[in-house]
Amino acid sequence: xxxxxxxxxxxRPTRRRAPGPALLLFxxxxxxxxxxxxxxxxxxxxxxxxxxxxICTESWFxxxxxxxxxxxxxxxxxxxLLANGVTDEAGVVCFPVPAGGGDLRFxxxxxxxxxxxFLLPATVGAAPAERPEVPAGASxxxxxxxxxxxNPAYGIVPAPSGSDGPALRDIIGGAGWLVGLAxxxxxxxxxxxxx
Amino acid sequence: xxxxxxxxxxxxxxxxxxxxxEAHFGMLIPSESTVMDPRKAEITLDLxxxxxxxxxxxxxxxxxxFKVYHNGGTEDLLSTLKEGKEQGHTVWxxxxxxxxxxxxxxxxxxxxxxxxxxxxxxxxxxKVGIDAFGDDExxxxxxxxxxxxxxxxxxxxxxxxxxxxxxxxxxxxxxPDTEVEIEWYPGKGKRGRAPHAGMVTQTVKxxxxxxxxxxxxxxxxxxxxxxxxxxxxxxFAGQEKPVELGAVLWVKFHELMNxxxxxxxxxxxx
Numbered sequence: 001x002x003x004x005x006x007x008x009x010x011x012r013p014t015r016r017r018a019p020g021p022a023l024l025l026f027x028x029x030x031x032x033x034x035x036x037x038x039x040x041x042x043x044x045x046x047x048x049x050x051x052x053x054x055i056c057t058e059s060w061f062x063x064x065x066x067x068x069x070x071x072x073x074x075x076x077x078x079x080x081l082l083a084n085g086v087t088d089e090a091g092v093v094c095f096p097v098p099a100g101g102g103d104l105r106f107x108x109x110x111x112x113x114x115x116x117x118f119l120l121p122a123t124v125g126a127a128p129a130e131r132p133e134v135p136a137g138a139s140x141x142x143x144x145x146x147x148x149x150x151n152p153a154y155g156i157v158p159a160p161s162g163s164d165g166p167a168l169r170d171i172i173g174g175a176g177w178l179v180g181l182a183x184x185x186x187x188x189x190x191x192x193x194x195x
Numbered sequence: 196x197x198x199x200x201x202x203x204x205x206x207x208x209x210x211x212x213x214x215x216x217e218a219h220f221g222m223l224i225p226s227e228s229t230v231m232d233p234r235k236a237e238i239t240l241d242l243x244x245x246x247x248x249x250x251x252x253x254x255x256x257x258x259x260x261f262k263v264y265h266n267g268g269t270e271d272l273l274s275t276l277k278e279g280k281e282q283g284h285t286v287w288x289x290x291x292x293x294x295x296x297x298x299x300x301x302x303x304x305x306x307x308x309x310x311x312x313x314x315x316x317x318x319x320x321x322k323v324g325i326d327a328f329g330d331d332e333x334x335x336x337x338x339x340x341x342x343x344x345x346x347x348x349x350x351x352x353x354x355x356x357x358x359x360x361x362x363x364x365x366x367x368x369x370x371p372d373t374e375v376e377i378e379w380y381p382g383k384g385k386r387g388r389a390p391h392a393g394m395v396t397q398t399v400k401x402x403x404x405x406x407x408x409x410x411x412x413x414x415x416x417x418x419x420x421x422x423x424x425x426x427x428x429x430x431f432a433g434q435e436k437p438v439e440l441g442a443v444l445w446v447k448f449h450e451l452m453n454x455x456x457x458x459x460x461x462x463x464x465x
Contacts, residue, residue, distance in 0.1 A: 045329030
């Protein structure tokens, strides 16, 4: 009975110390998991259509979650890069119609390895324009599309400076990792102290 | 109790006959179940009144309505229907370009068809959804039809062997203990082969929440017809006749293809 009590007493300090790192680990998983799940649980899609003198693309994870600040490339049928753009808050970016016609391929890169393509055949490119439908309160075109329209050579469109920063989910995910690493460190320290 | 008596009588009169042979199905079959390529965005829709498994036809009178639901709006397509003949029977078709991302749900409401042999009317509200360009949000949202099957499994991503679940609504409420008849449609000019006539149509019943489940044993178009009777009567030759209300949903199950080897250098997310 005494031995049993002694063993129990030996375990007690460890039990008191353990919740700290475990809690930190749990929190880190919670934070980083929440940030990653939102992006990785959804496939990304892109759609392009003619819009008068432009071709507008919209990219989304879902109807409510648009690809914001995603890089969109416009390539010709041979894979030659014609223009780049960055999606606005509605997931939209527009490009001037390139000279020469032909099929066009639009590629969106939305972080975390999310990539989607859309082939806009030349035959469809001649169809009547229809405005992309975007959620209420969101604008139809962002800074990138205006810059694309300003560029007569349809060359590489620089990304707007505002989109270079990390997104909120990246910040939360990063914070989760930091908390997790701190938790692992604290856990290791507690093990060393016990030994 | 007297309210339920005619319902019970009509169930006894009407529904067992439907079980005896292949079932009647309103059919609404698009040329593509999903559109991802703008070159294939011009969809043809075939409307008919058919025995799908046996590929035996009946005449479909010009429907009472034919609509498409898309991104919160509806569009009347009735005037676009073109009459045609298949196996000598009247069928209808139309084409529609899917010109923006989102779920397109097509709904046909036929005129009530009086089946003399069953001494009742048949009225099948028939719907099918097409996912355009990767956006099919809203696939589990009821449209508010008289009766309908609301999918609980995403219809745009089903492989043969997956469980398909749906909820049957009648007048906007869950329809418990309701028979759902199921038939495979092998395609135009093709007839399914069953061990015996009793296996042409399969039947499941809804639970207390109006929910049913089914596993399609092979790829292709499968029709689900949830049959109800809410006491609606229509006159025929001076007599009131029961109406078999059908909530018909067409769902495409796909074959799961063998994997292909991806060169490591090309490895990117799909």
